[in-house]
Amino acid sequence: ERTNLAGVRHILLVLSGKGGVGKSTISTQLALALRHSGRRVGIMDVDLCGPSIPRMFRVQDSDVHQCDSGWVPVYVDQDKSISLMSIGFLLEKPDDAVVWRGPKKNALIKQFVADVAWGDLDFLIVDTPPGTSDEHISTVEALRPHKLLGAILVTTPQAVSVGDVRRELTFCKKTGLRVLGIVENMSGFVCPHCSECTNIFSKGGGEELAKHAGVPFLGCVPLDAQLSQSLEEGRDFIQDFPKSPAFPALARIAQQILDGTSQQS
């Protein structure tokens, strides 16, 4: 029997031990960059307590409909080149807290994996909450029978973040999840007024961690007020701001993922 993930060529997880480092940001920008290179992309948002993905595409008011093979993912536009699934679409009111213990979270994640009719996708990106708990264990278990390419780990430069991401690397090792690379996000801020660069959250920790752990380093993404603004408004940063400070790094990350998959096949 054909599963709902049979048409998905590559599945990749975006992880971090640490909260607020930019997992959802990197997930959305990677999806947009891959879309701009002609790929069809889906994002599965398994952050059940803090689902950020819908707003980042300006589709937070959309509903999920059913079809014969299960749930129809929410398409970002008429193009249907980016599709999404998130608990954000299932809440009656956006401010409703999802106060669930592990077992109930696990059940919904299994449904997201089995029951969403993704169709044919080049990439399915799975955005996760911070940590190494129910959501992560359940997601990896549910995706194991499918084409799981690996995980991108996101950190910010400072030691406090890197400290948590080291533990996430251990999670990957223990669950047999291949690490595609580490992204050092919020790596420096260039003042738009005078171009002075300030390392607000320090610098270099992500690159050092990649070296220490023997995994690829995918690059440093600087803080970029236009990127934050685009995420707030659900705008396509990759299309609208190619000259903005974060663009080159984000484009390079997408290219490395594409290079990795073309090497595979």
Added chain:
Amino acid sequence: MAEAAGGPQPEDCPGSSSAQAGRAAACQGCPNQGLCAAGAAPDPAELSELRSRLRAVKHTVLVLSGKGGVGKSTFSALLAHGLAADEAKQVALLDIDICGPSIPKMMGLEGEQVHQSGSGWSPVYVEENLGVMSVGFLLSSPDDAVIWRGPKKNGLIKQFLRDVDWGEVDYLIVDTPPGTSDEHLSVVQYLSTTHVDGAVIITTPQEVALQDVRKEINFCHKVKLPIIGVVENMSGFICPKCKKESQIFPPTTGGAEKMCQNLNVSLLGKVPLDPQIGKCCDKGQSFLSEAPESPATSSYRNIIQRIQEYCDQHHLPEEKII
């Protein structure tokens, strides 16, 4: 709180949030038994143990946020330092972020271990009047991951509250992971045996953070946890060279100020970004001591004072009514 997954409930169903959830005779054979038992509220015997341990705690403040990475641990650490500056006060900092325990590093206590004594686990002391407990102290390597599902995390949180010998404490600060899940439900349930002054909720200015924080505020209402107020962190950045301000995390929907107005909660203060904050956290130093002249320091100090005032106003008489 923890709802049943669906399906018929037995006639004498004790209710999914009762202490008997999943354990009562009527639960046998119910399709939701597993779910209820996994998320069961602590039983009365356990609550009584917790009550005696926490009897000597005068004030408890939870530091929460729906959103990750907004500065909960940073704030918890600075709140602890700020309150412990008064040597006459005994301060306890409990880190219940089981997967991402940041507090040991931020307090300069990395590598410390927990010792057991006849009276329980000893907290690790930063100062004589500032004790800390975290799962970080139980891990032998910085690479050790705590890959636990909810019930095991709940078990450790209960142990932290039941087995740590805090002694007489003026302020117990509880640092939490982001979200509204096992850790949060459990700590609220376990702390129901003691007086919780309230929650301090941390956010950053942008809507992506606020949308999660509104959920956290709703969580507090649901579990009847008073909200002391909201702190807006990372509120603007002043370039050290040209002194012009940038809104790196833009308040596109009015920031915490608007949210607090709409939801009728206090805004305790706004704290600007300062590269020194992250540096001090990494080095395990108190930012308040290392950068006394920073605008962020005066913001933090004002906020800490407001929290202290709130706790003093809500001081219970010595004899707690059970």
